[in-house]
Amino acid sequence: MTKLQRQILYFLLGLCVLTPIGILLPMVFDAGDAWGEWSATTLNDLIGYVPSGLEKYSNIWNAPIPDYSMNEADPSVVHQSGYYIVSGVIGATLTYLVTLLISKLIVKNGD
Amino acid sequence: MHIPDGYLSPQTYLPLMGVFVAVTAVAVKKVKLDFSARYIPYLGMAAAFSFIVMMFNLPIPGGTSGHAVGSAVIALLFGPWAAVVAVSVALIIQALVFGDGGITAIGANCFNMAIFMPFVAHYLFKLFSVNPKRKTKVFVAAFISGYFSLVLTAILTAVEFGIQPLIASDAEGKPLYCPYDLSVAIPVMAIEHLVLFGIVEGLITALIVRYFLKSDPGLIFALRIRKGMQHD
Numbered sequence: 001m002t003k004l005q006r007q008i009l010y011f012l013l014g015l016c017v018l019t020p021i022g023i024l025l026p027m028v029f030d031a032g033d034a035w036g037e038w039s040a041t042t043l044n045d046l047i048g049y050v051p052s053g054l055e056k057y058s059n060i061w062n063a064p065i066p067d068y069s070m071n072e073a074d075p076s077v078v079h080q081s082g083y084y085i086v087s088g089v090i091g092a093t094l095t096y097l098v099t100l101l102i103s104k105l106i107v108k109n110g111d
Numbered sequence: 112m113h114i115p116d117g118y119l120s121p122q123t124y125l126p127l128m129g130v131f132v133a134v135t136a137v138a139v140k141k142v143k144l145d146f147s148a149r150y151i152p153y154l155g156m157a158a159a160f161s162f163i164v165m166m167f168n169l170p171i172p173g174g175t176s177g178h179a180v181g182s183a184v185i186a187l188l189f190g191p192w193a194a195v196v197a198v199s200v201a202l203i204i205q206a207l208v209f210g211d212g213g214i215t216a217i218g219a220n221c222f223n224m225a226i227f228m229p230f231v232a233h234y235l236f237k238l239f240s241v242n243p244k245r246k247t248k249v250f251v252a253a254f255i256s257g258y259f260s261l262v263l264t265a266i267l268t269a270v271e272f273g274i275q276p277l278i279a280s281d282a283e284g285k286p287l288y289c290p291y292d293l294s295v296a297i298p299v300m301a302i303e304h305l306v307l308f309g310i311v312e313g314l315i316t317a318l319i320v321r322y323f324l325k326s327d328p329g330l331i332f333a334l335r336i337r338k339g340m341q342h343d
Contacts, residue, residue, distance in 0.1 A: 001152075004326050004327055005153070007326075008153070008156050012159055012160060012163060015160070015163045016163060018167075019163065019166045019167065022168040022169075022178070023168065025168070026168050026169070026176040028170070029170035029171075029172040030170075030172065031170030031173065031174055031175060031176045032174070032176065033175065034168070034176050034177050034178075035175045035177070035296075035299050035300060035303065036114065036115075036118060036268070036272050036289065036296070036300075037113060037115055043290070047290055051285065051287050051289075051290055052281060053117065053279060053287030054117035054118060054288050054289070055117065056117070057116040057117035057288075058115070058116055058117040059116075060117075060215065061116060061206075061210065061214040063206075063208060063209055063210030063211075065210075066209065066210040067210060068166065068209050084166070087166075087209060088163055088166055090208075091162050091166075091204055091205065091208060091209060092159040092162050094204050095155075095158045095159045095161075095200055095201045096155040096156060096159040098204065099154055099155040099157075099158035099159075099196065099197050099200045100151060100152070100154075100155040102196060102200065103142070103146070103151040103154055103155065103196070104151060106139050106142055106143045107142060107143060107147075107148050108143050108144070109143075109145065109146060109147050109148060
């Protein structure tokens with residue numbers, strides 16, 4: 001690993017530790033979900049009904065770690081921040097490894 | 112900007128899935144021919160960076176939240192085709208493992224953030240044809256490239272949301288999928304990205320390009336092609 005690669009790695013680890021900013025700031029400034037990313041329940045609160053096609057598709061997939069949390073029912077902000085960091089590390093590591101694997105399989109230019 | 116399941120009609124998500132698959136096939140060919148093996152570890156880290164950056168939700172006080180994507184800086188550092196591969200991997204893992212972005216919308220989300228966005232960033236930066244020695248100009252060009260690529264991607268996403276009531280409604284005229292039309296979706300998505308998220312995308316693009324300009328300028332794709340050296 002080169003010096004620059006090591007620096008990037010530390011930078012990414014630092015970013016992972018800081019990810020809870022991404023749940024704390026919206027909480028502090030009373031900001032809701034991203035526009036267009038509401039759950040069927042939230043949408044029902046907003047417009048008074050759930051479009052039928054949206055309802056049909058909305059639960060098509062059960063993600064193993066939904067919303068970057070191992071326990072969405074846990075009310076503790078500290079715990080949720082911990083789940084968020086762990087999710088970030090898992091997701092970033094997985095993304096790194098898959099990209100590395102795909103690139104190694106396809107790149108032929110060895111210089 | 113991660114469209115969930117249920118917001119897009121099959122008439123929208125199926126063609127976008129097709130476009131995504133076709134463009135990815137081209138990207139694989141381009142990366143195979145042009146990408147240097149010694150940059151592979153960097154591309155992996157770039158994909159991981161995109162994944163993490165998208166977790167930093169920032170608030171519009173009292174309104175909605177959103178985030179930067181990282182596609183612009185990846186396109187400038189490693190080229191738009193490599194960015195297609197790296198950001199697609201991040202987006203697909205977000206959808207499959209974390210339920211962020213729908214499974215049916217994988218094609219749409221990858222088309223927006225992993226294809227459209229890096230190419231817009233790439234061509235915007237090229238417009239300036241900056242001299243790598245003019246560090247301030249590189250910084251400004253990178254900022255503008257990051258800022259407008261995210262804003263335009265947000266508007267593209269808004270169009271996909273906003274056309275749903277026009278193309279899919281039930282017998283009573285109620286929308287089947289995204290209930291908001293273009294007149295709502297475009298202003299909201301454009302304004303929130305213009306005033307906040309775009310600025311963040313612009314800053315991370317400019318700051319990271321500046322960092323690489325100091326530490327390993329030869330690595331930067333967007334400055335290499337200007338000198339007529341496609342790849343070393």
